Amino acid sequence: MIKVTENLWKIQDLLRAAAVAAGRAPESVRLLAVSKRKPVESILEAAAGGQRDFGENFAQEGVDKIDATGRDDLIWHFIGHLQSNKTRLVAERYDWVHTIDRIKIARRLSEQRPHHAGDLNVCIQVNVDDEQGKSGIRPEEVDAMASEITALPKLKLRGLMCIPAVRSGMDAQRKPFAVLRKLLESLQQQGFQVDTLSMGMSADYPAAIREGATIVRIGTLLFGERDS
Numbered sequence: 001m002i003k004v005t006e007n008l009w010k011i012q013d014l015l016r017a018a019a020v021a022a023g024r025a026p027e028s029v030r031l032l033a034v035s036k037r038k039p040v041e042s043i044l045e046a047a048a049g050g051q052r053d054f055g056e057n058f059a060q061e062g063v064d065k066i067d068a069t070g071r072d073d074l075i076w077h078f079i080g081h082l083q084s085n086k087t088r089l090v091a092e093r094y095d096w097v098h099t100i101d102r103i104k105i106a107r108r109l110s111e112q113r114p115h116h117a118g119d120l121n122v123c124i125q126v127n128v129d130d131e132q133g134k135s136g137i138r139p140e141e142v143d144a145m146a147s148e149i150t151a152l153p154k155l156k157l158r159g160l161m162c163i164p165a166v167r168s169g170m171d172a173q174r175k176p177f178a179v180l181r182k183l184l185e186s187l188q189q190q191g192f193q194v195d196t197l198s199m200g201m202s203a204d205y206p207a208a209i210r211e212g213a214t215i216v217r218i219g220t221l222l223f224g225e226r227d228s
């Protein structure tokens, strides 16, 4: 059994150190615990240790866990590829969606968000490396999509998200994150009220924090390797 609580403390220390190394306030980096393919027990253990934000890649798997935890103080982030036939589930049960890369999906989420629920927080996923066949819009499409999303009721555009190609070494890893940071800064200069850079995972979070990540999405370091 992996010791989630100990891992959580270690990661909190690592994130704090990375923020300080970047000259940033530790509170400016939020840990998103990526719990895909991990049991509810692991989520509850992290929650007992004070973790509140959890990320899931499959809509129904996440909803099953939301129900199974029986807690209403956790914040659920959808971080997988979202298909049209799953938008209702996500609009009704999640608090955030990090992976908007089609306006059609944003429209459906806007229409399907229940009236009693607050705005759904969303990020635009950007294919920063312009990789063939990968999710995310191209950097030059960001401004137009930001305008379209901002016009939709029940959605709150929070910022940008990316999953860069795998690289090793701090300098190489920072480059794609710097691209995303500049895109966010450009949106802010245009007057968009955006505050979120969702970037960095277990293997590259220090580089992401250097470039201004406000949410790092950590799975393996917290919950251990996933079965494939």
Ligand SMILES: *Cc1c(COP(=O)(O)O)cnc(C)c1O
Residues within 6 Å of the ligand: 034, 036, 057, 079, 080, 163, 201, 202, 203, 217, 218, 219, 220, 221
């Ligand atoms: C799985 C996943 C993560 C976490 O990856 P680790 O390398 O296990 O930390 C983060 N973001 C997304 C979008 C993922 O699918």
